[in-house]
Amino acid sequence: MFIKRQLAIIVMMSMGFLALSGYFLNFSVLREFTDRDAPQWYMIIAGFAAFLGCLNLLQLHIQKVVNKQKNWQYSIFTLLGFIIMIVFAFVYKNVDTPWGPHLKDENSSFYWMYNFIYLPLASTMFALLAFFVASASYRAFRIRNFEATLLLISGVLLMLGRVPIGAIIPWWVVVIMYVSFLFAMIASKIKNRKVFFISFICVNLLCLFLGFQLEWNTSTPLFLLIPSIQEWIMAVPATAGSRAIMIGIALGIVAQSFRIITGRERSILGD
Amino acid sequence: MIFNFEIIGVWVLVLMTLCILSYLYGDNPFYKISEHIFVGVSAGYVFALVWWDQIWPNLFGRLFPEYVGAGFEFSPIYIIPLILGIFMLFRLIPSLSWLARIAIAYIVGMAAGLKFYVYINSNILMQIQNSAIDLSKSGGEIFNHILILLGVFSALVYFFFSKEHKGTVGAISKIGIYFLMIKFGASFGFAVMGRISLLIGRFEDLISYSSYQYNYATPIILISMIVILGIWSFQSSETKK
Numbered sequence: 099m100f101i102k103r104q105l106a107i108i109v110m111m112s113m114g115f116l117a118l119s120g121y122f123l124n125f126s127v128l129r130e131f132t133d134r135d136a137p138q139w140y141m142i143i144a145g146f147a148a149f150l151g152c153l154n155l156l157q158l159h160i161q162k163v164v165n166k167q168k169n170w171q172y173s174i175f176t177l178l179g180f181i182i183m184i185v186f187a188f189v190y191k192n193v194d195t196p197w198g199p200h201l202k203d204e205n206s207s208f209y210w211m212y213n214f215i216y217l218p219l220a221s222t223m224f225a226l227l228a229f230f231v232a233s234a235s236y237r238a239f240r241i242r243n244f245e246a247t248l249l250l251i252s253g254v255l256l257m258l259g260r261v262p263i264g265a266i267i268p269w270w271v272v273v274i275m276y277v278s279f280l281f282a283m284i285a286s287k288i289k290n291r292k293v294f295f296i297s298f299i300c301v302n303l304l305c306l307f308l309g310f311q312l313e314w315n316t317s318t319p320l321f322l323l324i325p326s327i328q329e330w331i332m333a334v335p336a337t338a339g340s341r342a343i344m345i346g347i348a349l350g351i352v353a354q355s356f357r358i359i360t361g362r363e364r365s366i367l368g369d
Numbered sequence: 370m371i372f373n374f375e376i377i378g379v380w381v382l383v384l385m386t387l388c389i390l391s392y393l394y395g396d397n398p399f400y401k402i403s404e405h406i407f408v409g410v411s412a413g414y415v416f417a418l419v420w421w422d423q424i425w426p427n428l429f430g431r432l433f434p435e436y437v438g439a440g441f442e443f444s445p446i447y448i449i450p451l452i453l454g455i456f457m458l459f460r461l462i463p464s465l466s467w468l469a470r471i472a473i474a475y476i477v478g479m480a481a482g483l484k485f486y487v488y489i490n491s492n493i494l495m496q497i498q499n500s501a502i503d504l505s506k507s508g509g510e511i512f513n514h515i516l517i518l519l520g521v522f523s524a525l526v527y528f529f530f531s532k533e534h535k536g537t538v539g540a541i542s543k544i545g546i547y548f549l550m551i552k553f554g555a556s557f558g559f560a561v562m563g564r565i566s567l568l569i570g571r572f573e574d575l576i577s578y579s580s581y582q583y584n585y586a587t588p589i590i591l592i593s594m595i596v597i598l599g600i601w602s603f604q605s606s607e608t609k610k
Binding site for chain 1: 389405406420458473475479549553554559560
């Protein structure tokens with residue numbers, strides 16, 4: 099019982115301490131192990147974990163075909179795809195390149211499978227998500243609150259700023275966008291609709307008049323250019339948001355790592 | 370009619386692309402077949418890549434350096450990851466599956482030890498350092514730095530759940546939500562652009578493969594698929610009735 103349960107925890111704790119001590123102890127053998135060998139071992143065992151996943155998939159689909167479960171016919175295609183890839187990776191390569199580098203040889207059978215089957219399937223699968231993202235965004239943007247509006251504006255400005263059409267949007271369109279955004283924020287404060295619309299049009303006209311007076315049509319300031327706005331969004335508020343997320347994630351990982359190293363976290367081993 | 374391996378490849382490519390895109394019509398046998406092929410081929414691809422790029426040179430290259438010739442010296446200590454790797458595969462044998470725990474324990478423990486310091490250093494301390502206001506810069510840049518600091522602080526307050534988000538804490542966390550929303554909007558924009566560019570790439574391929582040079586692969590496969598899908602949907606509606 100000890101060897102089945104406690105040994106894994108001891109291995110987990112000791113490896114955690116060993117890896118961490120490599121950063122704090124100036125001991126060359128330990129340092130070399132944590133810098134070079136330990137990550138390499140990690141990658142090798144992770145590779146075996148990938149093998150485990152593949153074998154598990156194979157086992158699952160073989161069982162499905164043998165037991166003739168629902169939609170078992172499709173499992174034959176999975177098995178065929180896997181077996182053909184394995185044959186071209188380990189048995190038949192069709193080129194003189196040595197085993198291993200043959201995976202990247204454009205004339206090898208393996209590369210043919212990669213180029214004409216794996217690559218189009220993977221990219222079309224992700225491309226298909228464009229349609230679902232469009233429908234998801236429509237649903238997300240239907241939620242009419244300030245947060246959803248910020249999400250919409252940030253997303254649309256980013257997309258517009260990164261395509262050629264964004265650069266040819268004139269300054270007065272951006273001025274109207276700014277004024278519309280301002281009025282969207284204060285819309286709930288103004289109860290009378292007539293007053294709201296008249297003031298909206300007046301402010302727009304005033305801003306446009308001011309723009310022509312300041313000759314924005316000849317020398318447009320950066321805050322009225324969509325690509326510049328996009329760059330600013332990415333450089334300032336989006337950076338702040340992503341930085342906070344990164345710090346939050348890091349704090350979580352450090353706390354979890356501490357629990358693992360001290361042996362408090364055992365659920366990952368199936369306990 | 371031109372016939373070679375490239376042409377066969379192009380026909381397979383067009384067929385696979387259209388099979389996946391047929392999902393827009395609904396779940397159908399074409400999509401299911403291509404989906405299953407994708408799973409199998411991906412698994413085979415990962416298997417081959419892991420073996421030839423990782424296990425063979427880095428593990429066997431150190432255990433049998435003369436035979437593999439990966440440029441490493443003989444290192445008997447690498448027998449340990451080999452044993453742990455084999456332990457990992459024992460997960461498939463129920464009576465020995467407990468051995469896989471030791472391999473998982475190594476991965477988890479090692480990752481925890483290595484990431485502990487790395488994350489404190491790069492994702493916490495460095496990010497805090499980068500959020501500091503540089504007063505030597507110009508007015509506009511100082512304003513941006515203040516905004517970043519305000520954004521980072523308020524968004525972190527939003528992630529702080531030990532205190533109820535009311536009063537001052539609530540107001541600050543609300544500002545944090547705004548910054549996070551802008552970030553999510555930007556990420557969303559990137560995701561949409563990425564997917565759309567992939568889709569454009571697929572359509573470009575389909576258009577270029579519809580020429581005589583490729584034996585009109587796209588129109589022939591597209592028409593055949595539409596006809597087969599039409600017959601299939603007609604038959605399935607008849608069966609339902």
